Amino acid sequence: MEAMELTADTAAEQLETDADRAFGFWIYLMSDAVIFALLFATYAVMSRNYADGPSGHALFDLGHTFAETLLLLCSSIAYGFVSLAAARGRRAQALLWLGVAFALGLGFVLMELAEFNAMIAQGAGPDRSGFLSAFFTLVGTHGTHVSFGLIWILVMMAQVAVKGLTASVRSRLLRLGLFWHFLDIMWIGIFSIVYLPGVLQ
Amino acid sequence: MFDHWLGKLTIHVIPYDNPIIMSAAAFMALVILLVLGALTFYGKWTWLWKGWLTSLDHKKIGSMYVILAMVMLLRGFVDAAMMRTQQAMAAGADPGYLPPHHFDQIFSAHGTIMIVFMAMPFLTGLINVVVPQQIGARDVAFPFMNAVSLWLTVAGAALILLSLVVGTFSRAGWTGYPPYSELQYNPGVGVDYWILPLVISGVGTTMTGINFIVTILRKRAPGMTLMRMPLFTWSALCTSVLMVLAFPALTVVTVLLGLDRYAGMHFFTNGQGGNMMNYANLFWIWGHPEVYILILPAFGVFSEVIATFSGKRLFGYRMMVYAVAVIALLSFTVWLHHFFTMGAGANVNAVFGIATMLIAIPTGVKVFHWLFTMYRGRIRFTAPMLFSVGFIPLFAIGGMTGVVLAEPPADFMMHNSEFLVAHFHNMLIPGALFGYLAGYMYWFPKAFGFTLNDRWGKIAFWNWLIGFLLAFMPLYMLGFMGMPRRMEHYGNPAWQPYLVVAAVGAVFIGFGILSLIVQLVVSIRARQKNRDLSGDPWNGRTLEWATASPPPPYNFAVLPVVTDVDAFAAMKQAGTAWQRPARYEAIVLPRNSGLAFVMGGLAFACGFAVIWHIWWAATATALGALAAVITRAWRDEQEYTLSAAEVQRLGDARFADLENALAAAVGQSETTGNQPVPQV
Ligand code: HEM
Numbered sequence: 001m002e003a004m005e006l007t008a009d010t011a012a013e014q015l016e017t018d019a020d021r022a023f024g025f026w027i028y029l030m031s032d033a034v035i036f037a038l039l040f041a042t043y044a045v046m047s048r049n050y051a052d053g054p055s056g057h058a059l060f061d062l063g064h065t066f067a068e069t070l071l072l073l074c075s076s077i078a079y080g081f082v083s084l085a086a087a088r089g090r091r092a093q094a095l096l097w098l099g100v101a102f103a104l105g106l107g108f109v110l111m112e113l114a115e116f117n118a119m120i121a122q123g124a125g126p127d128r129s130g131f132l133s134a135f136f137t138l139v140g141t142h143g144t145h146v147s148f149g150l151i152w153i154l155v156m157m158a159q160v161a162v163k164g165l166t167a168s169v170r171s172r173l174l175r176l177g178l179f180w181h182f183l184d185i186m187w188i189g190i191f192s193i194v195y196l197p198g199v200l201q
Numbered sequence: 202m203f204d205h206w207l208g209k210l211t212i213h214v215i216p217y218d219n220p221i222i223m224s225a226a227a228f229m230a231l232v233i234l235l236v237l238g239a240l241t242f243y244g245k246w247t248w249l250w251k252g253w254l255t256s257l258d259h260k261k262i263g264s265m266y267v268i269l270a271m272v273m274l275l276r277g278f279v280d281a282a283m284m285r286t287q288q289a290m291a292a293g294a295d296p297g298y299l300p301p302h303h304f305d306q307i308f309s310a311h312g313t314i315m316i317v318f319m320a321m322p323f324l325t326g327l328i329n330v331v332v333p334q335q336i337g338a339r340d341v342a343f344p345f346m347n348a349v350s351l352w353l354t355v356a357g358a359a360l361i362l363l364s365l366v367v368g369t370f371s372r373a374g375w376t377g378y379p380p381y382s383e384l385q386y387n388p389g390v391g392v393d394y395w396i397l398p399l400v401i402s403g404v405g406t407t408m409t410g411i412n413f414i415v416t417i418l419r420k421r422a423p424g425m426t427l428m429r430m431p432l433f434t435w436s437a438l439c440t441s442v443l444m445v446l447a448f449p450a451l452t453v454v455t456v457l458l459g460l461d462r463y464a465g466m467h468f469f470t471n472g473q474g475g476n477m478m479n480y481a482n483l484f485w486i487w488g489h490p491e492v493y494i495l496i497l498p499a500f501g502v503f504s505e506v507i508a509t510f511s512g513k514r515l516f517g518y519r520m521m522v523y524a525v526a527v528i529a530l531l532s533f534t535v536w537l538h539h540f541f542t543m544g545a546g547a548n549v550n551a552v553f554g555i556a557t558m559l560i561a562i563p564t565g566v567k568v569f570h571w572l573f574t575m576y577r578g579r580i581r582f583t584a585p586m587l588f589s590v591g592f593i594p595l596f597a598i599g600g601m602t603g604v605v606l607a608e609p610p611a612d613f614m615m616h617n618s619e620f621l622v623a624h625f626h627n628m629l630i631p632g633a634l635f636g637y638l639a640g641y642m643y644w645f646p647k648a649f650g651f652t653l654n655d656r657w658g659k660i661a662f663w664n665w666l667i668g669f670l671l672a673f674m675p676l677y678m679l680g681f682m683g684m685p686r687r688m689e690h691y692g693n694p695a696w697q698p699y700l701v702v703a704a705v706g707a708v709f710i711g712f713g714i715l716s717l718i719v720q721l722v723v724s725i726r727a728r729q730k731n732r733d734l735s736g737d738p739w740n741g742r743t744l745e746w747a748t749a750s751p752p753p754p755y756n757f758a759v760l761p762v763v764t765d766v767d768a769f770a771a772m773k774q775a776g777t778a779w780q781r782p783a784r785y786e787a788i789v790l791p792r793n794s795g796l797a798f799v800m801g802g803l804a805f806a807c808g809f810a811v812i813w814h815i816w817w818a819a820t821a822t823a824l825g826a827l828a829a830v831i832t833r834a835w836r837d838e839q840e841y842t843l844s845a846a847e848v849q850r851l852g853d854a855r856f857a858d859l860e861n862a863l864a865a866a867v868g869q870s871e872t873t874g875n876q877p878v879p880q881v
C-alpha cells in the first residue's frame with residue numbers, strides 16, 4: 001500500500017515536472033521567436049542594399065524554394081504521426097515516422113546548402129552586399145535550427161529504440177515536436193518575406 | 202606550422218612592456234595562487250567541488266553569483282579609479298599617465314564589466330537565493346539549467362579578465378558602436394574579446410529568465426496567489442520576462458557584428474550596403490530593457506527592506522505591483538532615446554521622448570509608496586535600511602535628470618557629455634547597486650547563518666553616499682560646461698577642479714568598498730556570536746524568514762500554506778509560525794552534477810579559441826558541449842531522495858535552535874524589535 005502510494009506520488013511529480021518543462025520550452029520558443037523577429041526586421045531594413053550586387057530577383061528560384069517548403073512541411077506532418085504513435089504507445093511506428101521526419105528534414109537542409117553553394121559560386125556570397133549578408137544570416141539561422149533539430153531527432157530515435165516510450169521520452173518527443181513545428185512557422189515567414197517578394201520584384 | 206595551429210596567438214600578445222598591466226596581472230596571479238594554495242593547504246578541494254562547484258542547490262548557486270559580482274566589482278572599481286586619476290591629471294600640457302589606447306580599453310572594460318558581469322550576477326544571485334524561499338518552493342524549476350547559466354556567466358567574466366593579460370580588450374566603449382568596432386578600424390582581437398563574453402553570458406541570462414518565469418508561475422506554495430507574492434518576487438518575475446525578451450537582441454546584435462568581423466559580412470560596415478543605424482536600434486532594444494533588468498530587482502529589495510525595517514506592511518501593495526509591471530512593459534517602448542541625435546525625425550523623437558517621460562509616473566508612484574510605508578512606521582536604521590533610505594533622494598535626482606534627457610532638444614545638447622555619465626551612474630549606483638548591497642546585507646544571514654556587522658555596513662554606506670555625491674555631482678556641472686564623455690585628455694583647464702573633486706569621490710568609494718571587505722572579515726570572525734538561530738533575524742514579513750538560516754537543501758520540510766500578503770508576518774500574528782510538523786516526509790532533490798561546470802569550461806575554451814581564430818579547438822570544444830548536452834538529455838534519474846528520517850533529523854535540529862533563540866530572546870529588551878520571539 002505504502003509503496004503504491006509512493007509510486008503514484010512520483011508519477012504525479014513526474015507529470016508536474018514534464019508540464020514545467022513544456023511550459024519552459026514554450027518560453028524558450030518565445031525568446032527564439034524574438035531572435036527571428038529581429039533577423040526579419042534586419043532583413044527588411046537591408047533587403048534593397050544590393051551594393052551593385054545581384055538582387056533577389058536574379059538569385060531566387062521559386063521552384064527550388066517550393067520544393068524545400070514541401071519537404072519541410074511534409075517533415076512536420078510526419079512528425080505529427082510520431083506524436084500519434086507515441087500517444088498510442090506504438091514504438092515501431094514512432095521510430096518509423098521519426099525516420100521519415102528526419103529524412104525529409106535532411107532533404108531540406110541539403111537543398112538549402114545546394115542553394116547557398118550555387119549562390120556563393122556565382123559570387124553572390126554573404127560578403128557581397130548588405131542584402132546578401134542579411135539573407136544568408138536569416139535563412140542560415142533557420143537552417144542551423146533545422147540541423148540541430150535533426151540531431152535531436154537522431155537522439156530521440158536512439159532513446160525510443162533503447163528506452164522505449166517511457167514518460168520522459170514521450171515528454172521529450174512533445175518538446176521536439178513543438179520545436180519542429182515552430183521551425184515551419186518561421187520558414188513560412190521566410191518564404192513570404194524573403195523569397196516571394198524577391199521573386200515578384 | 203605551430204603558428205598556424207595557434208591561430209593569431211603568439212607570445213607577443215602578452216603586453217610585457219606595460220608595467221601597469223603586468224603588475225595587475227601579477228596581482229591577479231598572486232590572488233589565484235593564494236586561493237589555490239589555501240584550498241590545497243586546508244584540504245578543501247572536495248569540499249569545494251562537492252559542496253559548491255557541482256551543487257545544484259539554488260542557494261549555493263545564488264551565493265556563487267554574488268561572489269562573482271563582488272570580484273568583478275573590485276575589478277570594475279579599479280578601472281574607474283584609474284580613469285578618475287587620469288582625468289584629474291590630464292589637463293593642458295599634462296598627458297596624464299595613461300596613453301589613449303589604454304584609456305579607451307579601460308572605459309570599455311569598466312562599462313561592460315560593471316553592467317554585465319557585476320550588476321547582472323549580483324541581481325541574479327539575489328534572485329536565486331531568495332525567490333524560491335519567498336514563494337515557499339523547495340527548488341527552482343530547472344536546477345541543472347540554473348547551474349549552466351551560472352557557469353556560462355563565469356566563463357564570460359573569465360574571458361574578459363583574461364583579455365587584460367592575453368591580448369587587448371575592445372576600445373569601442375561598452376556599446377561597441379560600428380563602424381569603429383568593425384574590422385576596418387579595429388583589426389585586433391579587442392572587439393572579439395567584447396563580443397564573445399557577451400554572447401556566452403547572454404545565453405546564460407536568457408536561460409535564467411526562462412527558469413525563473415517557470416519557477417515563479419508554477420512552483421508557488423499553496424495559497425500564494427499572484428497578488429500575494431512578495432514585491433521582490435514580483436520584480437524578479439518582471440525582470441525574468443525582460444531577460445527572455447530582451448537578451449535575444451543582445452545575442453543578435455553581437456553575433457551580427459561578429460559575422461561582419463569574422464565572415465566579412467556587411468551588416469554595419471561603411472559601404473557595401475551596411476547600415477550602422479540598425480546596430481544602434483538592435484543594441485538599445487536590448488540596452489534599455491537591460492537597465493530595467495538592473496533596477497527592478499533593486500526596487501524589489503527596497504520594497505522588502507523598507508517594509509521590514511518600518512515594521513509595517515508595504516503601503517499600496519497592489520499599486521506597487523502594477524507599477525513594476527507597467528515599468529517592465531514601457532521599457533520596450535523607449536529605446537530610441539539613446540540616439541535621438543541619429544536623426545530619425547522630430548515626430549519619431551517626440552514619440553519616444555514622451556514614452557520615456559511616461560515611465561516617470563509609475564516610478565514616482567513607487568517612490569511615494571516607499572515614503573508612505575515609512576510614514577509612522579517604527580523605523581530601525583540598520584545598514585540595509587540606510588542604503589534604502591539613501592537611495593530615495595538620490596534616485597529622485599537621477600530620475601529628474603533622466604526626464605531632462607528625455608526631451609530631444611535638451612538631449613541634443615547633453616548627448617555624449619559628462620551629464621549623461623552623471624545621470625546613468627546616478628541610476629546605477631544609488632539605484633541598482635545600493636539595492637543589491639542592501640539585499641546582500643539583508644539576506645546574508647539567510648544564506649550563511651550569521652548576520653553581518655552592522656557598524657561596518659553603516660560605515661560602508663556613508664562612504665558610498667559621500668563618495669557618490671563627490672564623484673558624480675561635479676559631472677553634471679561638467680556636462681553643462683560642455684565636457685564630452687570618454688576624454689583621455691582635455692585642453693580646457695576650467696574642467697580640472699571638478700575632475701579633481703570627482704577623483705576625491707572615487708577615494709571615498711574606495712573606502713566604501715574597503716569597508717565592505719572589512720565588514721565581511723569582521724563578521725566571519727565573529728560568526729559564532731552573530732549566529733542567526735531563529736532564521737528570522739529582522740522580524741521579517743515574508744516566507745524566506747520562516748526557514749532556518751541557512752535553510753536545509755529543500756527549504757521547507759512541509760510546504761507552507763499562504764493566506765495573506767506578507768505570509769510570514771500573518772503566521773506570526775496568528776501564532777501559526779514555527780509549528781513542528783506532525784510527520785516528516787521523504788523529499789526528492791536534484792543530484793549534484795559536474796556537467797554544468799564542464800559546460801562552462803567548454804564555453805570558455807570555445808570563446809577563447811574563436812577570439813584567437815584557433816578553429817580546430819573551437820570545433821572540438823563546440824562538439825564537446827553538444828556531447829555534454831546529449832549526455833544530460835539521456836539521463837532520466839537526476840534526483841535522489843532524502844529519507845524521512847534524515848528530514849526529521851534536520852527538522853529536530855532546527856527546532857532545538859529555535860528553542861535556543863527563544864531562550865536568548867527572553868533576556869533581551871523588547872524595544873529593539875530586532876529579535877522576534879519564536880513560540881515553539
Ligand atoms: C564604483 C564607482 C564608479 C566610478 C568611480 C565610476 C566611474 C566611471 C568613469 C570615470 C567613467 C568614464 C566616464 C567618461 O566616459 O568620461 C565611467 C563609465 C561608465 N560606467 Fe562607471 N563608475 C562607477 C561605477 C559604475 C557602476 C556600478 C556601473 C554599472 C552598474 C557603471 C557603469 C558605467 C558605464 C556603462 C560606463 C560607460 C562606459 C563607456 O563609456 O563605454 N559604473 N564610470
Ligand SMILES: [Cu+2]
Nearest residue numbers: 489536538539
Ligand atoms: Cu534607455
